[in-house]
Amino acid sequence: MTTPQARLPRTPNSPPTEFGGDAVTWAMWLYYAEGRTQSEVAKLLGVSRASVANYLSEARRRGLVSINMQPDLLARVELGRSLAQRFALAGAHVIPAGAGDESDLQDLRRRLGIAGSEVLRPHLGREAVLGIAWGRTMLALGQALPEQTIPDMRVVQVSGSSLGGEESSPEFCTALIATRLGARCQNFHAPAIVSTREMRDALLQEPGIARQLSRIKTCSVVVFGVGELDEAVVFSEPDFLNQATVSHYLAKGAAGIVIGRFIDGCGCGDRRPPLGSADRHRARVAAGGAGAHLHRRGCLRKLAAIRAALSGGYATRLVTDAATAQRLVEA
């Protein structure tokens, strides 16, 4: 087919990178389902092999075809089994340790996000209600989710705003994940922290706020990161956590933060237990471990926070890396 053949007729006004016809679909079918080589597909479709490669890449980019693995596989790893048993979890999903490079914190978060999105997958579907917290690991999770369109699904912001950095804020994480899933996004239009109790009570009276709070109770699955309690976090939330607050709660025995609430080593939060942890039917996925394997100041704090979250029964599933998992079972 060296002659410059006439283009196939297309639908006239198709979006930029859109390909109106069936070529992508058929290429995808022949390649992925029937296991033919790209050359064979090219011959069958009458185009060059390079085009077939393009079609396939397009199909993957658009999520028309997806490879997925049983998320339980990660739980079958020996370490995962020990962890799950030790903390009475429904599953502990352990990803391989990274390159061991100390500068890989960002990379580790990216990989935790990938793992989290896999673990989340079986919980998604029509009528599902997904509660999303915030943090950089949540952000990574959103970025790892394949784009899809799930009708009748909702993504609910489970914590108030003004937490986290710009990109890892609750609003942004929730919106990103909702967009990726093609689901409805229901944000929490109120700050997480207000200065007076009167303001708090007034806010709770707001119909929109009350509605959001009741939505949170209907979540079929909640995902959150585990934050450590440490001077470093003060930097990013000046209005929420300051030196005085952290010291105060540390003195009271707090070990970590889960969805904006302090938890201690016994699993008792500072006020009511978050997440409806009494509800055994709701899946609660904790993603943690970013940084916990590094030999830094915050390392022990991070471990303590995760251990507190697990002991307290805040999570039913944990996603973490091998190094962190190792330390968790050792203790």
Added chain:
Amino acid sequence: MTTPQARLPRTPNSPPTEFGGDAVTWAMWLYYAEGRTQSEVAKLLGVSRASVANYLSEARRRGLVSINMQPDLLARVELGRSLAQRFALAGAHVIPAGAGDESDLQDLRRRLGIAGSEVLRPHLGREAVLGIAWGRTMLALGQALPEQTIPDMRVVQVSGSSLGGEESSPEFCTALIATRLGARCQNFHAPAIVSTREMRDALLQEPGIARQLSRIKTCSVVVFGVGELDEAVVFSEPDFLNQATVSHYLAKGAAGIVIGRFIDGCGCGDRRPPLGSADRHRARVAAGGAGAHLHRRGCLRKLAAIRAALSGGYATRLVTDAATAQRLVEA
């Protein structure tokens, strides 16, 4: 890593090609989830790249990782849309025509099986009840299903035994598919055809039989092939279909067989309509077309059978190949 390194410790008594440890899992994770190259994975795991390739191939063979595509895509193919509209189907899934080789009947069946398994996928899940008929296309469907474990799911044999060949018998198809899905298998422990009405009535009184019949009514989705009425089929079911029976029903206007019952061009079965076709909420997937595009004696019969099944409303979805679909819309 050219030095012959010591072998990793393994579980002693593992089955032949079984690999006890986590290496396969981690290789799979790093490669498929994180998108690293095999060389990188090899470096991380400390083995040769060839071994990684072997691990991955093992993972695919065991179905630990599976690629799947949106089944609706197949329905979006133009031909599929016409078909669906013409016969008021919820979807008509059209796979590309084969190589055009007349000897490819077996291959076509294999490909129909792949398509069928994709179409079936969204109907599977917890609490789902899958009704399975029989035939070589059903067998191919089972073989195309990836191995998985779906809790609380059942696979129900919807027709009596002694139909089809050894491998394509109702029992075998049902068992195969149940195994692949990790679901419970509920067989029909009775012959499909008995010689006297008295025997039939007596069987219906049996508690086990009655229970199975009620199970069939609870199926959330039923899958079946469409059989043509033709002298050739006599060969495989000597006890059921013989020359006389076929001629008898042909004379009465029968056009095909669906789940062991004769149907005619108007969609009226010989006795009651099968499959609870009045139930609009139940998905009924028909897989048909094997051989229908070939220029043989049975070709028209096969087409007529499929058309009868569609016109009669026995199916809500059809899976077929492009050549057959073409002929169906032309008529």
Added chain:
DNA sequence: AGGGTGTCTTGACATTTGTCACCGGCGGGA
């Protein structure tokens, strides 16, 4: 009608991947 722009396609190249024959250790049997 002419020129510009953007998209799709293509051939060529570099990389990645699948496969096969060979190798080495381990375990079982004589």
Added chain:
DNA sequence: TCCCGCCGGTGACAAATGTCAAGACACCCT
């Protein structure tokens, strides 16, 4: 204890795949 068979690992080669810059066609605007 020695030998043999088997299983898994490895290196090297061939095939398949991803990527890039350049070309061609259609559409749009003037």
